[in-house]
Amino acid sequence: MSDPIRVLVTGAAGQIAYSLLYNIAKGDVFGKDQPLVLVLLDITPMLPVLDGVFMELQDCALPLLREVIPTDKEEVAFKDLDAAILVGSMPRKEGMERKDLLKANVKIFKSQGAALDKYAKKTVKVLVVGNPANTNCLIASKSAPSIPKENFSCLTRLDHNRARSQVAIRVGVPADNVKDVIIWGNHSSTQYPDVHHAKVKVQGKEIGAYEAVKDDGWLKGDFISTVQQRGAAVIKARKLSSAMSAAKAISDHMRDIWFGTPEGEFISMGVISDGNAYGIPSDLIYSFPVVIKNKTWNIVDGLAINDFSRGKMDATAKELVEERDTALEFIA
Known part of the structure; x- marks a missing residue:
């Protein structure tokens, strides 16, 4: 067996972590022969x-789990990490303005980004789940300048899985008979x-998919709103x-980072835009179609984009630009 990896x-x-931790600890994410040290921060x-x-993790008696470290200290949690799954964030409370939500989360993810920069391995793979995930991911990355920005991603796999499932149900086939759906943009409505x-x-x-579903009205209407509003x-x-479902999506996302995407298939994840793909502004964490090999993602470029798609892609980019610019006011 190889040396244990440290996963935060x-x-x-x-509750998301409660569903997720068992998947990780029993080998569903990083492999059935990969020992783990699980670090739990709250x-x-x-x-x-x-x-x-x-x-409970102790009581599962799982053979891959070498150590479990529960802590409330960042200097303990972020030390020598191979992978960091940032689930915790400030949830939106009743009456809270989006600006207030962004301000509270900037504080959290600025601090965690700085801790990654100071304590984690420079090869650490960071997945941001806590909402607003795209902008939180950008703030964490900006706060960890010594870690490549390509090492940061945010979760849109849940939306990807939802879209895949909706098409599969509509056509009457298993979900794995549907591939290459795309979630563009923000993990929001x-x-x-x-x-x-x-x-x-x-x-x-x-x-x-259009040929299989045989209902363009549904694909351009209820299908989109169902996925957007599913949460x-x-x-x-x-x-x-x-x-x-979030825990399953996190597991899918991290497993694909570790082992690569299936041959001839792409998935969706929020990654840094350099301004060169699909006319999306640079310096945004935007969900694109990607393929992953050797723990490195690449955007699937050159897909034809019609006017309907262009309008939707630009609208979600506009929201992300506004979120980013608001969040950056609080980062100083």
């Missing part, structure tokens, strides 16, 4: 709950789930946010 999960006493008032999570390049395997043959719909039904 923040917000580790929360705020001081959550330490009693964190202790319960710590005990402006995101654009795009299936113009998606393929669906029907009766052993791959065809375009809110889950909260309305459960009175809690998506935890099980």
Whole structure:
């Protein structure tokens, strides 16, 4: 067996982490033969709950889990990390303006970015889950100048999985018969789930999603709004946010970073824009279609973009520019 890798999960006493930690600890993310040290960070008032999570991980008696470190101290949590999954963030509270939400999260992710810069390995792979995920990811990256900005990504895999599933249900095929859906832009209600390049395997043959679904009105209407609003719909039904599906998406995202995307397939993730792909402004964490090999992502470039898609892609970019500019006011 190889040496253990150090994996941090923040917000580790929360419900997403509760669904996620077992997936990681039993080898579903970093491999069935990869020993782990799991570091669990949360705020001081959550330490009693964190202790319960710590005990449960011990009680799972998992062979890959070499050590579990629960802590409220950044200097402990971020030391020598191979991977950091930043789940914890300030949630939006009733009556809170988006500007207030951004201000609170800038403080958190500026601090965590600085801790990554100071304590983590320079090769660390950082996934930001806590919302607003794209902008939080940008702030963390800017606060960790010695770590390549390409090492930072934010989670839009949950939206990707939702889009894939909606098409599969509509056509009546298993979800893995649908590939190459794209989530463009922000992990918010402006995101654009795009299936113009998606393929669906029907009766052993791959065809375009529009051909498979045979309902352009649905694909340009209810399909998009269902994916955009799915998180809110889950909260309305459960009175809690998506935890099980978020944990699955986090696992998918990190496993693809570690082992690469399947041959001939691309996935969606929020990564830094350099201004060269699809006319998206630079210095944004924007969700693109990517392929991953040797732990390095590349944007799938050159896909044809029609006017319908262009409008949606630009609208979500505009929201991200506004979020970024607001957040940067608070970073000093």
